[in-house]
Amino acid sequence: MTEEITKILPLKASRFKETVAVSNFWTIIPDEATKFEDLLVPEYWAHVAARLRTSDIISVVAEDGSYYAQLYVAVAGSKYAKVVPLFKADLESAIEETPALVTHVVKFKGPILKHCVIRLSDKEIISQGHSAKQDAENWLRDHFKALAA
Numbered sequence: 001m002t003e004e005i006t007k008i009l010p011l012k013a014s015r016f017k018e019t020v021a022v023s024n025f026w027t028i029i030p031d032e033a034t035k036f037e038d039l040l041v042p043e044y045w046a047h048v049a050a051r052l053r054t055s056d057i058i059s060v061v062a063e064d065g066s067y068y069a070q071l072y073v074a075v076a077g078s079k080y081a082k083v084v085p086l087f088k089a090d091l092e093s094a095i096e097e098t099p100a101l102v103t104h105v106v107k108f109k110g111p112i113l114k115h116c117v118i119r120l121s122d123k124e125i126i127s128q129g130h131s132a133k134q135d136a137e138n139w140l141r142d143h144f145k146a147l148a149a
Helices: 036-040 133-148
Strands: 025-028 057-061 067-076 081-090 104-108 115-119 124-130
Touching: 036 067, 036 081, 104 133, 115 133, 124 133
Parallel strands: 025 057
Antiparallel strands: 057 067, 067 081, 104 115, 115 124
């Protein structure tokens, strides 16, 4: 009777690498009109595919703040990339619009515009870049005070 002994082989030093030697980490903020499913179409990446390599990780931050996702680059060509979603977190419930008075709203518009004050009559952003929702609401109150003076 032979007993099979399983021997664990230690990891070879040549297979132990700093992440930057193997993968790049990218962040994209797709246009608001871009659906998440569009990111999975290889041709979507045509303009940046030459910069990607297999095993890169792409963080996706929705412009309107509605979701955050990570994609794994499975194949990178010169004009396309095949990506696989690792996860997608729905942030819609964490973002709530504030009906600031009847004429304006404070809404988070993503990591570039951040919290914005939007005039409802024409959907014009009249103030942007507020790090916190409260800052945008305070700006709106001050704005109305200035108009009333």
